[in-house]
Amino acid sequence: MNESELYEYTIEILSPTIVASGGKLQRIDFIQRGTRIEILDMDKTLADRSSLELFERANYNLETFRGSIKDGKIKYEKKYDLQFTGSGGKNLDNIEIIEHIKSAGRPYLPGSSIKGALRSTITRAFGKDNVYKMHLKEKITEVLTKNPRGGERALKEVGVEADEQIFGSPTSSPFKLLVVSDSSFAENSSLQLSEIVIQNIKKRENLLPLYAETLSPGTKLTGTLIRKYRTLYSKEKFVKEIEIIESMAEKSRASNSILLEREIEKLSKSDPNKFRKIIEFYKKLLMMSKEKSTILLCMGFSSGYFSKIAVGNPDSEFLQDVQKLMNLSNPKKQISSDFPVSRKFVTDSMGLPAYPLGWIKMTLSKIKS
Template identity: 25%
Template sequence: MKHEIGHIYHLEVELITPVSIGDGSVLSPLSDYYIKQGKKSYAKLLNKSLFEKALEKYPASINDYIQKVNIANQNKEEDKSNFLPNFIKESLKNENVDDFFIDNEIEVIGKGNPIQLNTCIKERGTPYIPGSSIKGAIKSALFYRWLQEVPQQEELEKICHKLLRKQPVNKEFDELINVFFENDENEKRKSFSLLRVSDAYFNSDKIIWIHCKRFRTQKDSGKKPFPLFKEAIKKGETAPFELFIEDTPLVGTCKKTIQPIIDKGINHIREAVNQFSLANLDYEINTATNKNLNSFIDFSRDLVSRIKNESNRTMFLPIGSGKSNFYQSIGLAIWEKSESLGKQDAFYNFLNTFIVKKKNVSSPKPFPLTRNLIEATKIPLGWVCIYPKTSGTETEKSYSIQELKNGQVVQATIIEIKQPHSKVQIQGIEGKFNMTGTKRAMHLSGFKKGSKVNVKITLNKQGKISQTSFIELI
């Protein structure tokens, strides 16, 4: 849709596999959660305030807890699923274990000895995909497409010959990157500041915990795959977001590399993304020879077929944890050029210099040597597809205060816009409610008085709505 200062696209992201974008935090089975094992396993988070009060009641239990944590850390093979329940029963003399844990249960995919959990990014408990993650994946794809053009292919050939002679190529790489991303000190803005992507928010009950492992893509070494434990958004979930391409003569930046996006819009982005994804999938299918990863290969082949069948409307890309290094580097283009020249050693020297960072290591083994996959299914995290959001004439929903749950996402109508909190009304619920997130939503077209929005509600102890948080425009 064309606006005064650019083009805005209303899109939907759908998760083909679970998506995990880490926030840098971890949870431990020794201090934060336990897992109820069964046909379906669930995790429960520790109520730390109750736990600390119980420790104060039994002072001797503090030293006991520290001692048991140290022993558990030393014994890597010990099952830690019930470390906290066992401690509560034995040291705090309390059989009512569930009283110490928050009621909400989180589904756990796969089996394994719990380790530190890498948590995913959330805003007030609501998981989301940052627009920067989607934009970063798009930029990598556009860069790869640009590298396929004749002038850049000639430059890559020169780089490969220098790599063969083990000569430094940092300057050449920097020049390619600076030309494409137009890092010109004389420009007031970077070219890709013209491309903006909003965050995509999901319901808070769509989180799962997944046992993953780092599998070797070639023949097994005999060593156990390294375990990983990830918090992620469930596959199959969808969320709307917006992509905006600024186009105004007032923009103080060179628009050479981004001009095709301005001219062709979302079609150019979709073509570049699908081209890049197909190239990466083709490489992985041809280099993963470990027979234990047949499910991974089958998934990749099925995804290739789907991309080819749906590429006229949908783009497919990996984001977050689980993608290989090729999805965010110049590596695939170097591999393709070195292979076309019959000079694969140029690629291995590239790996030794920029990826593996070991000198004089020549390896006939394809890169990457390992792949992080879901343990139960042997498929990767992070694959999503993006397509235009279909507009509908959905009837406004009505709610009853007795039916609402804390953290629930509901429809609302904006009745007042101001910072920091706008005001909304919810059909069927008496009153006006503060809505946080106004600053983030102000740049969205359609964010105005009378607009319909989805908001996340927060309930107080009396079960009344204390505030709402903006999720998306409807």
């Protein structure tokens, strides 16, 4: 008897997606030429003797050297180009660019990020909201009565401890039976420079935008997913709630329908004209989720509060409790009663919201052993 099932997964990027590397490209790292952003390779550029001499004449001032490159006075090398998809005519000279994670200079999606998104999505459909909601209330009571200074730690612990109430210790968690590989590499040409607006949907105002390398819609990646059987574990490590990792496409459909319908309703009430493209995108996702073998996931940087939590129906009482615990964790930064009101959207060339971040489509094909 085989002890595991092996699948090949195919991921299609549906909306601009970034798993941040933790690094940022600064002004010295790139040059804007219209809507094309050239990412410079200074090491290769300075390996050329004539370029190195010009750098020496510039007193090793990188800013002066970059200016000469931009003016076409120096032969230079570049790593890759990014197409800027945001507001037309914008000068991007002084921005920082959040980098997408890469290995050997090529972008990919880490298996841990894919598995995390899969875990959140199917747990939301598991019908255990009451455990998370009750544990949240217990944490608030604990902070108020026993440990007034422990709010920040309590906020970090609440989800982990609720998970353990449902699934037991990490050794007994059913998610230990899922092994997700890193994705294949994408070409650097699949990256774009996205302008990300932080939108308050109550006040209808934008904060200063962010800029990030994102994988472009239509990019496809592959990898493997292994689903192990519980027989791999001894009786001392009995796997609890194993059914959660079965019928994952059906669970993702149930999970996402609540999330998407909630967002459509909120954006339609806020400003249906401004958010027209976002609303249309969410409606397409609802139709796409009905496909039998499709697993829709929302993952990565700034994909939103609701995509990260394991609660399928975060009602007003739950959100008020979250807000209360967040305020206890950081009294100097009080969260409004309307939490969460901010959304991060990728803009189009007119500067209008065009995409939410981080939606991907996963399909699984079983590999015969």
